Amino acid sequence: SQKIEQNSEALNIQEGKTATLTCNYTNYSPAYLQWYRQDPGRGPVFLLLIRENEKEKRKERLKVTFDTTLKQSLFHITASQPADSATYLCALGGGDSSYKLIFGSGTRLLVRP
Amino acid sequence: EPEVTQTPSHQVTQMGQEVILRCVPISNHLYFYWYRQILGQKVEFLVSFYNNEISEKSEIFDDQFSVERPDGSNFTLKIRSTKLEDSAMYFCASSVGVETQYFGPGTRLLVL
Numbered sequence: 001s002q003k004i005e006q007n008s009e010a011l012n013i014q015e016g017k018t019a020t021l022t023c024n025y026t027n028y029s030p031a032y033l034q035w036y037r038q039d040p041g042r043g044p045v046f047l048l049l050i051r052e053n054e055k056e057k058r059k060e061r062l063k064v065t066f067d068t069t070l071k072q073s074l075f076h077i078t079a080s081q082p083a084d085s086a087t088y089l090c091a092l093g094g095g096d097s098s099y100k101l102i103f104g105s106g107t108r109l110l111v112r113p
Numbered sequence: 114e115p116e117v118t119q120t121p122s123h124q125v126t127q128m129g130q131e132v133i134l135r136c137v138p139i140s141n142h143l144y145f146y147w148y149r150q151i152l153g154q155k156v157e158f159l160v161s162f163y164n165n166e167i168s169e170k171s172e173i174f175d176d177q178f179s180v181e182r183p184d185g186s187n188f189t190l191k192i193r194s195t196k197l198e199d200s201a202m203y204f205c206a207s208s209v210g211v212e213t214q215y216f217g218p219g220t221r222l223l224v225l
Contacts, residue, residue: 043204043216099211100158
């Protein structure tokens with residue numbers, strides 16, 4: 001069955017540094033990959049989508065890369081701020097003509113002032 | 114900016130009771146979904162709905178679950194006879210096409 005792995009340990013960084021989060025997957029060929037932010041007790045908030053034929057996407061301080069050979073996506077937040085502290089979820093979709101999103105367990109990011 | 118809304122925000126029920134969770138998707142969206150997240154676990158897909166019918170469902174979505182779009186704006190999830198293990202956060206999502214899904218704030222369901 002499909003498996004998605006995100007850093008299980010929390011990522012603790014200093015304000016102003018770049019945070020890099022990893023999403024690895026197996027047994028699946030997604031048509032696209034999405035990153036969401038989730039705060040405690042809240043719903044996932046969409047951040048970025050990258051398709052299988054795209055290598056990199058940027059939006060303001062966010063950058064996503066997608067390597068379908070390595071089956072990996074990297075999510076970067078540059079010039080991180082304490083307000084970026086949250087759990088970041090990787091979600092795969094579009095494989096096997098399916099509409100559903102398959103989520104990773106998320107990586108908790110803590111940005112220290 | 115348009116948002117998905119869900120009611121109620123919290124629901125406490127007794128085991129065996131029926132619950133209905135309500136969602137108002139974003140108005141021009143065509144695809145609707147329910148997901149759930151048990152405390153401390155991953156977000157899990159339950160069901161997708163398009164053109165007034167279920168397009169896909171997971172193994173979790175058994176005969177105790179049903180979905181309905183009773184009018185042009187609401188999308189509901191019904192659990193006929195709740196179990197303790199149904200306690201979770203339930204998220205509704207909607208999308209224009211099949212890609213980017215926008216999630217609501219969730220309903221926290223507690224089954225006692």
